Amino acid sequence: MAKKSPPKVTYVSMSGDPSLDPKFEAAARRFRSDAGGRHPMFIGGEKVWSSAGEFESRSPIDTSIMVGRFQIGTRSDAKAAIEAALTGFEEWRDTPWQRRVEALEEFARLVDERKFDIAAAIAYEVGKNRLEALAECWEAVDAVRYCAELMRKEEGYSTKMGEGGPGEHTTVVCKPYGAWPVISPFNFPFMLANGMALGALMTGNSVILKPTSAAPLTGLMLYAAYVDAGVPAGVVNYVTGPGGNFEDEFATNTDVAGIAFTGSRDVGMKLYRRFHAEQRYPKPMLLEMGSKNPTIVMASADVSKAVEGTVRAAFGYGGQKCSATSRLFVQESINDEFLDALGERTTKLAVGNPIEKGTFMGPLINAAAVSKFEASVAEAKRSGGRVLVGGDVMKSGSLAKGFYVSPTVITHLPLSHRLFRDELFLPIIVAGKFKTIEEAIRLANDTDYGLTAGIFTEKKSEMKEFFERIRFGVTYANRSGGSTTGAWPGAQSFTGWNASGLTGRGVGGPHYLLNFLRDQSQTVVA
Ligand code: SIN
Numbered sequence: 001m002a003k004k005s006p007p008k009v010t011y012v013s014m015s016g017d018p019s020l021d022p023k024f025e026a027a028a029r030r031f032r033s034d035a036g037g038r039h040p041m042f043i044g045g046e047k048v049w050s051s052a053g054e055f056e057s058r059s060p061i062d063t064s065i066m067v068g069r070f071q072i073g074t075r076s077d078a079k080a081a082i083e084a085a086l087t088g089f090e091e092w093r094d095t096p097w098q099r100r101v102e103a104l105e106e107f108a109r110l111v112d113e114r115k116f117d118i119a120a121a122i123a124y125e126v127g128k129n130r131l132e133a134l135a136e137c138w139e140a141v142d143a144v145r146y147c148a149e150l151m152r153k154e155e156g157y158s159t160k161m162g163e164g165g166p167g168e169h170t171t172v173v174c175k176p177y178g179a180w181p182v183i184s185p186f187n188f189p190f191m192l193a194n195g196m197a198l199g200a201l202m203t204g205n206s207v208i209l210k211p212t213s214a215a216p217l218t219g220l221m222l223y224a225a226y227v228d229a230g231v232p233a234g235v236v237n238y239v240t241g242p243g244g245n246f247e248d249e250f251a252t253n254t255d256v257a258g259i260a261f262t263g264s265r266d267v268g269m270k271l272y273r274r275f276h277a278e279q280r281y282p283k284p285m286l287l288e289m290g291s292k293n294p295t296i297v298m299a300s301a302d303v304s305k306a307v308e309g310t311v312r313a314a315f316g317y318g319g320q321k322c323s324a325t326s327r328l329f330v331q332e333s334i335n336d337e338f339l340d341a342l343g344e345r346t347t348k349l350a351v352g353n354p355i356e357k358g359t360f361m362g363p364l365i366n367a368a369a370v371s372k373f374e375a376s377v378a379e380a381k382r383s384g385g386r387v388l389v390g391g392d393v394m395k396s397g398s399l400a401k402g403f404y405v406s407p408t409v410i411t412h413l414p415l416s417h418r419l420f421r422d423e424l425f426l427p428i429i430v431a432g433k434f435k436t437i438e439e440a441i442r443l444a445n446d447t448d449y450g451l452t453a454g455i456f457t458e459k460k461s462e463m464k465e466f467f468e469r470i471r472f473g474v475t476y477a478n479r480s481g482g483s484t485t486g487a488w489p490g491a492q493s494f495t496g497w498n499a500s501g502l503t504g505r506g507v508g509g510p511h512y513l514l515n516f517l518r519d520q521s522q523t524v525v526a
Helices: 020-034 075-093 097-126 130-153 191-202 216-228 243-252 265-278 303-319 332-347 367-382 437-445 460-469 512-516
Strands: 041-043 046-048 054-058 066-071 158-160 168-176 179-183 206-210 236-238 259-262 285-288 293-297 325-331 386-389 408-411 428-434 452-456 474-477 517-525
Touching: 020 097, 020 130, 041 075, 066 097, 066 216, 075 168, 075 179, 075 206, 075 236, 075 243, 097 130, 097 191, 097 216, 130 191, 130 512, 179 191, 179 243, 191 206, 191 216, 191 259, 191 512, 206 216, 206 243, 216 236, 243 265, 259 265, 265 285, 293 303, 293 437, 303 325, 303 332, 303 428, 303 452, 325 332, 325 437, 332 386, 332 408, 332 428, 367 386, 367 408, 367 428, 428 437, 437 460, 452 460, 460 474, 512 517
Parallel strands: 179 206, 179 259, 206 236, 259 285, 293 325, 293 452, 325 428, 408 428, 452 474
Antiparallel strands: 041 046, 041 236, 054 066, 158 168, 168 517, 386 408
16 A cells, blocks of 8 residues: 555645655656657457547647557447447446555555656646645555555445344445546546546446546546556556547446536536436436636735635636636625735735746646736626736746736626626636624525635634535635635545535545435345
């Protein structure tokens, strides 16, 4: 098993370790000298080169950096991967759960060993800074440790029941479903892909891993670590290419047991409707979709703590986390003071090449995100909003070939405005003010989404009111490391309510593995 990684308080607590820097920098150099190669898909352990050609993955840091060339998988590749996963399932399902746990613990050891190379790939592929990229690896390691602990505690999810009648002995044994497509997003290309795949694999299901086309290399490194750790070929498969090429097969193929998806609300809901309409009977789905997360700052708050927590939650990874704060509500009596402090702190954030030490915020993921940023700022201004700080696309010097924008705070927009409602996935906060805690909670809850929410208050009664009334799955009070971000396996259960998610049993939490299992009640009459 991998060495214990740092305590469960996110990468914020690891930023003081100087020994990480030279190792990350050496890995970044290795990445630059090796990058740009061609990569196959892996189906049933075999390399597969697509008949439809290849696509290029380029770095958002600088688009002249070629990450690699990947296969444009087709519908028939999707079908072949499902067949391979079904064959793999037959073997994996019957493998004792203890062996499966051991294989995944070996995976965690390999991730720990490879973490600098994986982090360099994440940084180049999706533009995370070095600590955010390393945190994905530490988090994947801790996720394995936590899930392994759960499997042992629950004895592979097998429970002796009471006697139903004379001589009746019943055990409820939880069993896996079968082959699962796992569709992962760009923003946590290693950790979130692993979160879903690990849940499926540890419980005896097989996986067709379909990483986002924005981060296929990180997905490949994840696949390689599973296979090198002893997860058999076919139990995990790796396919790449535009999601549309796979969706038809994933939704309609009756050999698919369930689908695990993390991504946007639009794509998730489309898949949800199709999967349930096309299959002959109900099948499980895991959906983690976006959000529009609020941070509430009460007049009683410790202002410096609240500023730090808001800035980290809103601008960490450029606001491109499902958990990012994008709506800020400040109690009227401290509104001006708080916004001054927030603006000042925001302008001090280091924006630039995330490979460089000290960078806080790197580029956005692609040109479309930059256009959305420009359009959102322009819309805010047209609607009477004021740009307190930021609002700029950054194109000078070494940033010219990447997708850089400045962290932005917008005030004076009507609270009913679209920008308070729609998810942007950008480093933009819209800020409004309120009079009472009741009003703050009503504003915070005024959304279809329900992933993360935070409050800063020094009053117990306000905290109590917040936790009782807030309608979000992951909630925090007074968290300066990130008012709405930074959930960690074994410390938080990361689940979205309403439009943010489906199952209500969050990744990293005590009930997550049950998403991939179904009860079988076994009664023997002696
Ligand atoms: C996420 O946003 O998807 C990751 C977890 C977090 O920041 O809490």
